[in-house]
Amino acid sequence: MSANLSASDEVLIGRIARGDRLAMQVLFARHQLRVHRFVYRLVGNQAVAEDLISEVFLDVWRQADRFEGRSAVSTWLLAIARFKALSFMRRKPDEELDEETAGAIEDKSDDPEVLVQKKDKSTALRKCLQVLSPEHREVIDLVYYHEKSVQEVAEIVGVPEATVKTRMFYARKRLSELLKTAGIDRGWP
Amino acid sequence: MNEANQKLSADDIEALLPWYAAGTLDARQAGQVEAALADDVELARRLDLAREEMTETILLNESLGVPSPRVMENLFKAIDRERKATRAPAPGGGLGGWLMGLFTPRGFAFAAGAAAVVVMLQAGVIAKLWLEDRVGAPPFVPTSVPPATTRGIEIGSFLLVRFAPQANIADITRFLDARDAVIVDGPRPGGSGGLYRVRVARGYVSKEELERLVREFQSASNLISMAVPSE
Numbered sequence: 001m002s003a004n005l006s007a008s009d010e011v012l013i014g015r016i017a018r019g020d021r022l023a024m025q026v027l028f029a030r031h032q033l034r035v036h037r038f039v040y041r042l043v044g045n046q047a048v049a050e051d052l053i054s055e056v057f058l059d060v061w062r063q064a065d066r067f068e069g070r071s072a073v074s075t076w077l078l079a080i081a082r083f084k085a086l087s088f089m090r091r092k093p094d095e096e097l098d099e100e101t102a103g104a105i106e107d108k109s110d111d112p113e114v115l116v117q118k119k120d121k122s123t124a125l126r127k128c129l130q131v132l133s134p135e136h137r138e139v140i141d142l143v144y145y146h147e148k149s150v151q152e153v154a155e156i157v158g159v160p161e162a163t164v165k166t167r168m169f170y171a172r173k174r175l176s177e178l179l180k181t182a183g184i185d186r187g188w189p
Numbered sequence: 190m191n192e193a194n195q196k197l198s199a200d201d202i203e204a205l206l207p208w209y210a211a212g213t214l215d216a217r218q219a220g221q222v223e224a225a226l227a228d229d230v231e232l233a234r235r236l237d238l239a240r241e242e243m244t245e246t247i248l249l250n251e252s253l254g255v256p257s258p259r260v261m262e263n264l265f266k267a268i269d270r271e272r273k274a275t276r277a278p279a280p281g282g283g284l285g286g287w288l289m290g291l292f293t294p295r296g297f298a299f300a301a302g303a304a305a306v307v308v309m310l311q312a313g314v315i316a317k318l319w320l321e322d323r324v325g326a327p328p329f330v331p332t333s334v335p336p337a338t339t340r341g342i343e344i345g346s347f348l349l350v351r352f353a354p355q356a357n358i359a360d361i362t363r364f365l366d367a368r369d370a371v372i373v374d375g376p377r378p379g380g381s382g383g384l385y386r387v388r389v390a391r392g393y394v395s396k397e398e399l400e401r402l403v404r405e406f407q408s409a410s411n412l413i414s415m416a417v418p419s420e
Contacts (some may be wrong), residue, residue, distance in 0.1 A: 021268065022358055022372065028261060029373040036256040050256050054264045061268050125245040144246035149213040150205075165204045172207070173244065186238055 009073035017064035028057050031074060034146060035081050041141055042085040042134055052084045068121075071155050078146060079156045082138070089134075121184055128178040136171035143168060197221050201236065210239040255344070258391055261371065346399055346405060347373070347388040349419040356412040364412055368405075386419055 015113070024098035035056055040049035059080050067076060109159045129140065142148045142156060174185050197205070198217065202225045208214045209222045226233050352361060365371060368389065375385030389402050399418050406416035 019272070020358065021272075023266070024268065025265075025372050026375065028264065029371070032256060032260065036260075037191050037250045040253055041250070046254075050260045053256060054260050057264050058267050061271070121241075122245060125241060126249050130247050131241075140242070140246055141250065143207050143211055144211075144243040145250045147211050147213055149215075150208060153308070160354055168207055169204055172239075172242065177337055188235055188238055
């Protein structure tokens with residue numbers, strides 16, 4: 001099924017390269033949600049995420065003729081999205097963090113207490129997923145939500161495959177540590 | 190021993206559990222993980238941990254909501270600006286001189302003839318593109334996989350539309366733009382050319398209004414061969 005979807009995406013990119021606006025609409029409709037969520041999880045700000053996904057798809061419009069089809073279109077989109085998100089985060093000094101981002105950071109300091117109170121493993125796990133470092137959040141999201149293989153994660157993040165596996169291991173280990181702080185011992189690692 | 194036949198170590202197998210849980214390992218690696226899981230209760234327990242993480246990661250992402258319509262508006266405004274910019278004549282004496290040369294009787298005659306040829310060529314190209322879409326390699330491979338957008342909450346009112354075989358892309362785009370309508374999915378299996386899901390309003394509209402929109406779409410019979418309300 002995913003092979004069919006990939007082939008379809010590639011055809012759309014070919015048409016976009018020829019200036020087909022309709023194909024662009026379909027590609028955008030198909031991928032905007034996942035790209036948005038990936039960017040939002042990195043930048044933590046809805047308005048910024050929305051600006052960035054406009055930029056991502058505008059790049060697709062401009063560069064469709066350069067797409068070589070060596071990876072899935074969705075992988076290419078996420079790689080562009082990641083680049084845009086990281087460029088934004090580098091441009092924006094910490095002191096310029098807006099209210100929404102600051103709110104998310106404040107939320108982190110409350111976590112262990114909140115988690116202990118809730119004693120709900122599912123909620124606690126979700127809360128811990130939110131306070132992982134961007135690097136760990138990114139790999140967890142790519143593997144579990146965006147269903148990317150080791151090789152695809154390596155392409156998106158720009159690191160060797162062995163590093164992807166190591167990073168995933170440490171992200172999960174950190175998750176277990178956070179849960180332990182909240183009173184939930186998973187018995188691993 | 191080549192890579193394809195290499196046996197994975199216990200550490201390698203454990204490292205691959207998240208990808209096994211997500212179903213993104215190749216058949217060889219998945220087979221080795223399955224074999225290891227059959228003999229190792231602790232490994233199976235750790236797979237359950239990975240599955241828990243995956244479930245919560247999906248729920249967390251799905252709770253993030255959807256981008257606002259302004260994203261698409263801004264994007265296509267920017268695209269249209271770029272299209273206009275690339276169509277605009279570049280400044281410069283050479284081109285200016287060439288244009289001035291057209292303002293003579295002979296120049297007008299030449300320009301009119303050339304324009305007619307261009308229009309005919311353009312019509313041919315558009316028709317060919319459309320026919321390629323219909324008859325040749327299909328532009329979108331029909332798939333049973335739902336688009337990413339269906340995993341979130343979609344706000345708006347939608348029609349399921351089949352475009353007429355003779356309709357061209359420019360006319361369809363103009364028709365949709367005039368009604369602030371956009372194609373959000375397609376083609377879905379459903380006959381020649383497939384069915385497209387078109388958002389016709391940003392919010393929910395009454396049944397009567399939706400029926401009016403269906404009639405409006407169906408009245409454009411040169412462009413649309415079928416239109417029905419969609420969920």
